[in-house]
Structures are given as structure tokens and as C-alpha cells.
Amino acid sequence: MKVSNETKIGALTAVAIVVLILGYNFLRGNDILSREQRFYAIYGHVDGLNISKPVLVNGFQIGRVSDMKLQPSGSTVVEFKINKDYLIPENSVARLMSTDLLGNKAIEFELGNSKVNAESQDTLRSNVERSLAESVQPVQKKAEAIITKMDSLLTSVNTILNPSFQKNIDRSFKSVASTLETIDRTTKKVDGLVGSESGRIGKILANFESISSNLRNNNQHISHIVANFDQLSNQVAKTNIQETLTNANKAMTDLQAAINKINNGTGSIGLLLNDDKLYNNLNNSAANLDKLMIDLKANPKRYVSFSIFGGKKNN
Known part of the structure; x- marks a missing residue:
């Protein structure tokens, strides 16, 4: 039996359609045969x-x-x-x-x-x-920061490679070398000075040792002196200084009051110092006494007389 071309084409078309449907469903996740x-x-x-x-x-x-x-x-x-x-x-x-x-x-x-x-x-x-992009995002930020720092570092390197900067660096190194040489010379001088003065330094250290030994030996005596000072300070602290000052102020107040009375002519002393009559009376009495003494010297018989028989002659 001979199959016509039309039948072959129809069968082939049907098979192609079935394969297309199965492939489409497979791509969509639908496996019909499973x-x-x-x-x-x-x-x-x-x-x-x-x-x-x-x-x-x-x-x-x-x-x-x-x-x-x-x-x-x-x-x-x-x-x-x-x-x-x-x-x-x-x-x-x-x-x-x-x-x-x-x-x-x-x-x-x-x-x-x-x-x-x-x-x-x-x-x-x-x-x-989280997606890989989200996971990589923090790393990306860190990488950007590192790149920024690298750019700054490269800028600094370019600055260092600048000829003028290199000259400054060379001068700085020369200055540092000169400073180190000066320090070395100073160290040698100090060593020589220490070597030449080692005897004096030894004596100074011996003196310091002697002083420390004396302080150690007199430690008890020094402690006793400090204790005495402490006792004296305690006694001074215990003294009633405030009461003494109060009494002194009161005495000064009373003395000032007495002086005020004398100046005002109050009391015996005030009257004696301020009353002119008393001064005049005393002055007159002194003058009369002076006259009496002169007359007594001139005429002693007028005031005193003696008799062998005890008789008395009247003037």
C-alpha cells in the first residue's frame, strides 16, 4: 500500500504540533508526561x-x-x-x-x-x-573608600616624586644628619666631663650618702622634735585666744572711757587737770611759801627763840 505525500505531510504536521505543544508546556514548567x-x-x-x-x-x-x-x-x-x-x-x-x-x-x-x-x-x-547585588553593596562601598584612599595615596606619592619636594627631603635628611653629629659630639664631651669629674661626683654622692645616713641615724630625734612641735601646736590651739582678745578689747574700752572723763573734767583727776583755780591756788601757795622761807632765813629769831632758863621773850 502506497502512502500518499499528502498523508505523510499531514502526519508530520500533527507530530510537529504535538511536539510544539509539549515543548511549550515544558518551557512553562508543565511536563505533561511526568x-x-x-x-x-x-x-x-x-x-x-x-x-x-x-x-x-x-x-x-x-x-x-x-x-x-x-x-x-x-x-x-x-x-x-x-x-x-x-x-x-x-x-x-x-x-x-x-x-x-x-x-x-x-x-x-x-x-x-x-x-x-x-x-x-x-x-x-x-x-x-538578599540578591548578590545587595550583598555586594557594602563591599562596593568599602571598595570605593579604598579607591579614594588609594587616589589620595597616589597623589601624595606624586607630590613626593616632585623634584622640589625631593630637594626639601634631601635638605631635611642633611639637617637630621648634622643634628645627629652634633648630638654625638655633645655625648662625647659629656662622657669626657664625667670621666674628668668622676672624683668630685663620687665625693658628692658620698656626701649625699652621709646626709642620708645622718638623717637615718637621727630619725628618732627628728621624730621627737616633730612631736614637740605637734604638742606645742596643740597647746596653742587649746589656748583661749578669743577670750584674751575680748578682755583686751574691754580693757582698751575702759581706758578710753577714763581718758574721755579726764578730758571732760569729770572726777578728781579731770578737775585737777582742767580746773584753772586749783592751778592758781597752788601757784599762790607756792609763792607765799617761797616768801615765808626767805623771811625765815632773814629773821629766824622772829619765829624761833631759846632761853637758858626756859623763859620766853615776846617780840
């Missing part, structure tokens, strides 16, 4: 994740992303188709992870330790891993 179970996970953002992206366990592919639906809340429900040959514990986590620096994503199952396996149509716990 036994599959479906799981779901909810993510806040799914940038970089597309349908047919692989589902991995420790890097081994066990399924594909089959569908993605945006919810009114803004989250996205992602459907996974997993081969039924693989058992998934119910506490497993579907982690959205980055696969390269370009932002491509995949799903990696972190299998839990539960003895109960998840069933088809179950919703697994989800987790979003």
Missing part, C-alpha cells in the same frame, strides 16, 4: 523570577516554577511543580535566591526535619534571600 505534585508559596516581591525557573534542593533541580499570580494585597502567589518521586517535609522553606549578578532568581527548597510530608496543593513557608 507525574508531578504542586506546591505554593507567597512572596512580597519576585523581581527576577519567571515561569520555568528551576526549583532546587542543594543545587539539584527537582521541579520548575509553573505559575505566578499577583494578589490584590500586592503579594505574589508562586506555583511549583515538583516530581512526585521527591518527598517534601511540611516545614520546608521555599527560598527565593539569586543565581547571578544580573538579578536572575531561582527557588531553593530548604528541606525541614518534620517526619510529616507536605501534600500536593499545600502552601509552603517562603523566604527571600
